Amino acid sequence: MAKTEIDEATVRRIAHLARVKVTAEEATSLQRELNGILSWVEELNAIPTDGVEPLTSVGGAKLHMREDAVTDGNKPAAVLKNAPKSEDGFFLVPKVIE
């Protein structure tokens, strides 16, 4: 991986991608901490991995198949029980389309 130093603008861009609002003060300390972590993980560069397959499943288990049938559902009250705002069986969010 490339030797990277992330700047404050990058911190803000990532924060926005992650939908987390950060204050100017947070952005400064996050920049320092993220750079600390990224420079620490750079030691992986020294490990040759040519021809090594990435490990995607530790168990090596095959995903099990089941009949393609409805097994649960039809409980809108339970689904909406914890919603901060709901109305008429729907989740309520701020207006999305002008």
Place this chain on the structure above:
Amino acid sequence: MSNTMSLNELTLSEARDKLRAKEITATELTEACLSAIEAGNDALKAYLVVTADKALEQAKRSDERLAKTSKDARALEGIPLGIKDLFCTDGIRTTAGSHILGNFEPPYESTVTQNLWDAGAVMLGKLNMDEFAMGSSTETSYYGQTVNPWRAKGSTENLVPGGSSGGSSSAVAAGLCMAATASDTGGSIRQPAAFTGTVGIKPTYGRCSRYGMVAFASSLDQAGPITRSIKDAALMLQAMASYDLKDSTSVDRPLPDLEKALTQKFKGLRIGVPKEYRVDGMSKEIEALWEKGIDIYRQAGAEIVDISLPHTHAALPAYYIVAPAEASSNLARYDGVRYGLRENGRDIVDMYEETRSHGFGAEVKRRILIGTYVLSAGYYDAYYLKAQKVRSLIKRDFDDAFETVDVVLTPTTPTPAFGLGSKKDADPVEMYLNDIFTVTVNMAGLPGLSVPGGLSAEGLPLGLQLIGKPFDEATVLRAGQVIEDAVGRMPIPDAWWAGAASKPAGKAKKKVEAADAPEKKAKRKK
């Protein structure tokens, strides 16, 4: 030698035997635990929620079964347990230590807890943890800091109970439950067990269903128990594990009778000692502990084999790419729409950002940002793919080692428990180093156990770790039993935590003879 102890201080297996012999009732046992919680939780802050009414109701039903023939008693009939707050419990607040889950009351039960209730267990309440299991000290919880019942000799400084399962380890070590559920993504069962003189096992990935567990890093998360003895860990894991269609990574493989496995022949077992775990700056004390473990096995007739796990040093940095990447994806669901906290915003994106900014703590935000960065366009191959390749090499190291050994022996942690708040200003990476010996096991999906190996010079517990072949929890536990037999179980420390709080009045605590408790127990009361 004999002395008296409260019912809540028995091991789970002792309590089970006394329940079946009708020497005690489930209601008495549950009341003893509830009294201990009432007396100790103000100081220890292990429980976030205590479900006393539910516990007494379940205990009553267990007593009805226990009163009939022994056939009616299920495996954990009448045993009161604490539940880590990342297992969803139907109708009972579940927060994973985060503000963002707020007053979330799951409308369903996790498979692991359902298995425990089906086995007859009694629920005492929900236990504190690092926010979303991200931490090694339980200090990142939004709901306050849990305290370790252990203190250094002659000191009154409060120590951390480890993390992320610090509520579980503290409650088990102090006798505020008979055993607890926990979960382990990079060491969150084994490190807190080591810090509190308790036993903790993370089973093979896929043994326990993840259904209804609040997700952190899905390819690493596994549930397991924290207990006061190896036998208790065997009994708990037996009940928790199952093949579950609700978790596509759950594995359909029979679990042998783990309690029976503890009495099987041990002689001739091959114990691997990996040279790469002798890390720079390892304290003399930890080195001596490890040597003691090796010696115990040699005496017990095991064969000690020097092995090499060459990619050990790469496990922690690779973990801190893989785990945050998976976390950033898993935690995308907390958007203020379907459950938990919502903060208002100008528009929907602003609402998301305000909600997540107020709802997540500093460590969680840090990991979400790292995860988002390493998965972002242009960086995926350099970080995430590279880390997953290194993960293959770590797994291959273990595959090779298990050609010549049955179990690997290492220390669990590089240090004993540290002071509450003592790492407040530390670099995040310094806190991550707590996981240096445990994280390899999650990366390779293997079973790992921490068993008390002795005390530090300051009188604090230290843990030894045993790592096994995939799905060979039986051998790991059998090997753990050898250490426990040689070292003895850790006593419950002097109850300094019960002093400040008011003792429940009028309830005479039932005492029992505990002739079979380890010798150390007698020295408990100074």
